[in-house]
Amino acid sequence: MEFFSTLEQILQIGDPAKKIAHCTNFYEAFTKGEVKMEPADEPKVFESPSYAAICTIVPPTQVPRRSRFGTTEGRAVLLHAIAHIEYSAIDLALDACYRYRDLPWQFYHDWLEVAMDECRHFSMIEELLGELGYRYGDFPVHQGLFDAAMASLDLISRMAVVPRYLEANGLDANPKMIAKLERFTDDMAKRMKKALEVILAEEVEHVAKGDRWFRWACKRSGIEDMEKEYFRRVERVYPGTLGSKEGLNIEDRKRAGFSCSEIRLLAKKEVDCQ
Ligand SMILES: [Fe+2]
Numbered sequence: 001m002e003f004f005s006t007l008e009q010i011l012q013i014g015d016p017a018k019k020i021a022h023c024t025n026f027y028e029a030f031t032k033g034e035v036k037m038e039p040a041d042e043p044k045v046f047e048s049p050s051y052a053a054i055c056t057i058v059p060p061t062q063v064p065r066r067s068r069f070g071t072t073e074g075r076a077v078l079l080h081a082i083a084h085i086e087y088s089a090i091d092l093a094l095d096a097c098y099r100y101r102d103l104p105w106q107f108y109h110d111w112l113e114v115a116m117d118e119c120r121h122f123s124m125i126e127e128l129l130g131e132l133g134y135r136y137g138d139f140p141v142h143q144g145l146f147d148a149a150m151a152s153l154d155l156i157s158r159m160a161v162v163p164r165y166l167e168a169n170g171l172d173a174n175p176k177m178i179a180k181l182e183r184f185t186d187d188m189a190k191r192m193k194k195a196l197e198v199i200l201a202e203e204v205e206h207v208a209k210g211d212r213w214f215r216w217a218c219k220r221s222g223i224e225d226m227e228k229e230y231f232r233r234v235e236r237v238y239p240g241t242l243g244s245k246e247g248l249n250i251e252d253r254k255r256a257g258f259s260c261s262e263i264r265l266l267a268k269k270e271v272d273c274q
């Protein structure tokens with residue numbers, strides 16, 4: 001089995017169960033040393049996301065709004081949105097492995113581990129969605145995460161934009177969803193909350209891995225001011241990021257490698273960070 005060509009195939013699988021099965025087999029083969037790295041081609045820039053096969057893709061403004069957590073449909077919309085993020089995150093982690101060549105073994109191991117976490121997160125959420133009578137693909141989705149990945153093709157930009165910006169934003173968003181679900185005492189609300197807590201706890205490490213490889217890649221390129229570089233790279237894909245973020249999860253961001261000066265630059269107002 002060849003590493004990069006197999007990943008290229010797995011990346012393009014749309015069916016979630018099939019993707020997860022292939023991902024799991026690939027990860028096992030990789031950890032047993034059964035996968036060789038002999039890339040035959042340059043990495044492809046994909047034109048559409050793998051989930052185009054099963055989801056209707058719409059502009060972000062047309063995605064159903066997450067509200068009414070007390071209703072079955074409102075909960076299904078929320079779970080679907082999370083399932084979509086997790087599904088996209090499987091591809092983002094696999095794409096990091098696929099796109100960058102000649103990196104240390106640990107890089108590939110780190111992002112395959114992340115891909116396996118994302119597979120588990122997706123399955124956990126999909127199970128709850130199924131209990132409500134829905135499945136992944138039932139609501140329209142946007143392809144913002146895919147577009148961001150394809151707009152950040154070099155390693156420094158990718159580590160800045162995907163794990164260290166987008167996944168870090170997830171650390172801020174997750175506790176807000178947990179707080180909204182806390183208002184409900186029924187079993188489903190409790191299980192949704194529990195799933196979000198598992199995701200939050202594991203996502204800190206994904207951001208931390210992004211932080212480590214961002215720094216590694218900056219160092220390799222002789223970049224000394226990594227904070228400046230981070231904002232420069234993120235601003236290129238998401239203009240207006242500096243000073244526009246509210247409700248930051250300071251503790252988890254710090255655990256994932258953000259400095260207090262970066263957190264202050266990200267925040268709108270003065271924040272309590274030591
Ligand atoms: Fe995740």
Ligand SMILES: [Fe+2]
Nearest residue numbers: 089167203206
């Ligand atoms: Fe993640």
